[in-house]
Amino acid sequence: MPDEDRGFRQAYWDEPTLFDLDEGPQPSDQFPEGADHGLPEDLTREDAGVPTVMRSRVTRHFTRLAQMTYGVDTGTYPLGSCTMKYNAKAAELLAQDEGLLHAHPLQREEDVQGILELLYDLGDRLREIAGLDAVTLQPAAGAQGEFVAMRMVRAYFEDRGELGEDSRCEVVIPDSAHGTNPASAAMAGFDVLEIPSGDDGCVDLSALEDALSERTAAFMLTNPNTLGLFEQNVEKIAEMVHDVGAKLYYDGANLNAILGVTSPGAMGFDLAHFNVHKTFATPHGGGGPGAGPVACTDELEPYLPVPRITRDPEAEPEHRLDWEREDSIGAVRGFHGNVGVLVRAAAYILMHGSDGLADNTRRAVANANYVHQRIKDAYPAPGGDLKKHEFVASAADLEETKGITAKDVAKRLLDHGIHAPQTYWPMVVDEALMIEPTETESREELDAFVDALLSIADEDPETVTSAPHTTALSRVDDVGAARNPILTWDQANDE
Amino acid sequence: MHLPEAGQIDDMLADVGLDAEQLFSDVPQPVRRRLDIPEGKPDREVEQEITSTLAENTTVQERPGLLGGGSYDHWIPPETRFLSTRGELLTSYTPYQAEINQGLLQALFEFQTLSARLLELDVANNGLYDGASAAGEACLMALRVGRGTRVLVPEHLPDQRASIVENYVDGAGGTIERIPTDPATGTVDVDALQAMLDDDVGCVHVENPNALGCLEPMDAIGDVTDDAGATFTANVPEVTALGLLHGPGHHGADIATAEGQPLALPPSYGGPSLGLFAARKKHLRKMPGRITGKTEDEDERDAYCLTLQTREQHIRRSRATSNICTNQSFLALMFTVTLGTLGETGFRNMAETNAARARQARQRLAEAGAEIPYADSHHYNEFLFEVPGDRDLFLQRARERGVEAGIPAERVLGHGHDGIVACVTETVPDDAIDTVVETVQEVV
C-alpha cells in the first residue's frame, strides 16, 4: 500500500489481556500457603481479582506488548516539546545500582550519605545551569514543579500581606503556553489571565502591559517559546513584570535550546523548573516517571519544599535533611522526589559537562533548523526563519488544497517507522505539527524524516487520510472511546 | 564522542543555506551566559564515580531490619526487572499515537483494571505521581464533586502527607483539620469524627493501614461520613495489604488511592513511586490524570487509546481537573508485570506471609518485654512498639548487632511519639527478627 515504502512493519499480535488469559487461582510456588495472619474474615477479601497466568505466558505477553510499542530506542521520535533524545544507557544501569535501590527514605542521615551527596551535587549543578540560587529536587515532573513554584509565589505574597481578592490573585500566561502552566497556576489558587501572542508568535508587549497590574503574582513563560522562537524582548519582559512587583517564572521544558547560551537567571527569571526527562535525557517510560526540580532566587528560597538537603563539611554527618523551615510550603509528594530519575540526570550531567551540554544544545538547534529549512515550503512555520530546538510547522495549506490534516500527516509518518510530531498544539497555529528532532538524530535519520514529510505532501490524499497502514492497528476510533468510556476489563465484559 | 563531528553540522547547515555562526544570533548579548560545571567524563569514569558514591549508603540489604513507614522492600519478581529493560516501553512517551503504541496502552488498560479491582471501585486512571499526591488529588476531587471546604484527616496522618493534601486543596479553598486519634486503638476516634462533621465538611480522608500500623474502623468511618453527606477518600500506603484486605471501596470510600511502589520497584530512597487512583463511575469525568479506554480500529479489532482528554490540562487548561501531564506510567507497567507474575494465589500468599510474620514478630517482642501500644487493634505488616529506657540507645544497640529495629515514630509521623514503627515484609531475614528480639531482651 505505501508508495514510499521504507519496509517498516510493526509487529501485530492479537494479544488477549491478562484477564482473558486468567486460568483461575492456582497454587503458587513462591510463598507458603495459609500463613497464620490472624485477621478476621470481615476485613479480608475472598479474592483480589489478580489474573493467574503461566510465567512463560506473562513474559510473552509483555514482550508482545513491547513489540507493539514505539520508543526512542526504536526510531526517530520528533515529538515537539518533549525532547525525545537518546537515553544514556550508562545512566540507566546506574539507576539499578543496589546502593540506590535498597536505600530506604527514612534511614538515618548517617546511613544515606552517598545518595544525599549525589543529590546535593546534582542540586548544585542545576543551580548553576539555571543561573539561580537554590534548588528543590522534590517535584515528580514539570507540572508538579510549576505547582510548587506557584505555591511558593503564593506563600511569598502571603508573607507580605499582599495576597487577597484584589492583590496578587492573578497569574498571567501567554496563549501559546503549555496547558500545565494555566492548570498549575489555577490549582495553586490563582486566577489565570491568558494573553494573545503577537503576530510574530512572541509575547505581545502591549498585551502584557495591559494584563500586568498590582494584582499580578507571576508571569509564566518558556523561552524559547513553544513555537521554538527566542523571546528577544525577555529583558524588557522581566523589567515589566518586576516593575509591578510580580515574579517571573521559567517553564524549563525548552531548556535544551539554551544550555551554555543563556540561563533563566541571566534572563531575569525568579523561578524555574527543569524537566530532567527532557533536557537531561532520562527515559520517558511511556508517560513517566520524570522529575521536575525547581530553582529560585535567594529571596524565594525560604519557601522551598521540605525536606531540604544541606551540606556542612565540618559536621558529622556532612549531609543532612532539614525539615524545620518555618516559611516552607511543606511538601507536594512523599519523601525526596523521583530519586531514581534524578540519579540518571546526575549521570548525564557528569558525562557531558559544560562543553558537552552546550554542544548538545547547538546540535539540537542545528538539527531543528535543518529540518525546518528543508520542509518549510510544504509545511510553513510561523514566526521568523531562525528557530531554536523546535518549530511548529503547519499543514493548513495541505488541509486546504488536499484535505490532508495534521492528524493525517502524523498517522502517515508512522508508516515510515517514524513517530509523529506533537499535533494541534500550540493552539495558536492551525493544523500544527510541532517538531523537535533533538541532537541525537543523525543527518541520515533527519533526511529520512524530511523525505517522509515531503513525500506525504505529494501523495495521493486517500493514502494519507486512511493511514496508518503498517502499524499494529489501523486508525483507532478515539471518538468512540470517549463516547462510550470503557476503562476496565470488567466494564468491557459487563455489557 | 557519540555524536557526528562538529564540522558535519556546519556542512549540513551550509547545505540549506544557513550559517552555523548565526544559530544563536537571536539571543541578546546581555543575557548570554556560559556554563560553569565540571568537564564531561567518559561513561566508565561516571560509572565508577556514582557507584562508589552510592556505596557509601548502608542499604537495607547490608543492614536488614524492620523498615517501613511508607516505603517498603518486597520481593520483585525477576520478570519485572527483566522486562523493565525493554527499550520500546522504557523510551516511549505518553501514547498519543495509539496505532503504534497499542502495547503500552493495553498494559495501562490492564493496570486500570487491577487498580479498580484492588481498590474495589469502578474506574481507575493510568496512575499519579505517588500515593501521597494521589491522596491530595483525591481530596481535591472530593471538594469538586461535593459540597464544603473542610477536609478532615487523622491526627496520626504523617505530617508530610497532611502537608501534601493541604497544598493540593488550599487553592480550591480547602482547609485541613485533624481528627483525634483514639489513644486505645491507634485509629480514628469515630465519635470525635462524628462530632466534627457538618455541612461544611467536604471530605474525610484516612489511610488504611495507618501510619501506626493499625487497621482503621473503615466501615464506621464510611458510615458516619456518608450520613453527613461528605465524600470519603482513603489511601492505602502499602499496596500489598490489598492481597489480603478489602479495598477502600468495599467500605464505602468514593475515591481511593494507593502507593504502588511496593509491587513495582525497591524503595530507591523514596522514588520513583506510583499513585493508584480509582473512583466511583459517577465521578468519572471529574477524575485527574490520563485515562485509557477500549475501542476499535477501522478493521474492528480491539484497540486502546487515551480518552476523556477534555478533562485534562492540554485541552481544558486552567479549568482542567488536574495539572498532571508526565505521570509514572513505567511504574504502572512494572506493577502490572509483578501482579501478573504473582497471580492471585501468589499475591494472596505474599500478603498473608507479611501479616503472619509481622504478627509473630509482634508477639515475640511483647514476650521479650516490649510494650505494644495498640495490641488490640488489627495490623497488617506494621506495628508500633516501645522499649524501656532510652529509645535511641536501644536502636543503636540493634545497629551494632547489624540490624535496624525500626524507625522512631516521629520520623514517620513528623510529630511526637515515643514508639518505634516496625515493619516485617517477606524480605526481612528471620535472624534479623531474632536479633531485634534479643536486643529487646537485653534492655528489659
Ligand SMILES: Cc1ncc(COP(=O)(O)O)c(C=O)c1O
Ligand atoms: C512546554 C511544557 N511545559 C510544561 C510541561 C509539563 O511537564 P511534565 O510533563 O514533566 O509535567 C511540558 C511537558 O510536556 C511542556 O512541554
